Amino acid sequence: MGASGNRFAAKMAVLLCVAVVVTGCGRIGNIFNGDSNEQTQAAESQPNRETIWDLFSDSNDPNTTLEVNKYLWNASFDVLNFLPVQSADPFTGVIVTGFGTPPGGRTAYRATIFIRDPALEARSLNIALVTRSGPASTQTVRAVEDAILTRARELRIRDLGL
DSSP, rough: HHHHHHHHHHHHHOOOOOHHHHHHHHHHHHHHHHHHHHHHHHHSSOOOOOOOGGGSSSSTTTTTTTOOHHHHHHHHHTTTTTTTTTEEETTEEEEEEOBOOOOTOOOEEEEEEEOSSSSOSGGEEEEEEEEEEEEEEHHHHHHHHHHHHHHEEEHHHHTOOO
16 A cells, blocks of 8 residues: 555646646636636626625625625614623624523533524524533524524614604
8 A cells, every 4th residue: 555555646746736736726727718808807807606705796786795794783782781792793783602601590501603694584683592512492492593683673663753
């Protein structure tokens, strides 16, 4: 296995390097095929959406931007204020917390909140609650969702002056 295994590993490494070079050099193929510089620039100015990260490249187009509901966003922080925030990304609507114990409680929870729509509706809010021993009960998750939705509605009413 020693010599043949080394040859096989060397061949795989060469194939991997060739694949990386070929996929990374799409523009070189256009030059070799005789495309003019104007055609290449025109092709590069067209939006090419192949991954989720491409959604962030054009923030002026309302059809491709990601938005979250500000009331759900703020209500999530208000209701889960006992949990330490590890990361919060308002562009994707994801809030990740560390473990924390609610006031008067004994169980530590960790939450991941995903606000996926600008509408103030229950379908816009997804919550995953975990205890140190596993997933939280569905009743607990439902109670937290209801508390966040209620607080979001309160914040909206306060802003509208109703």
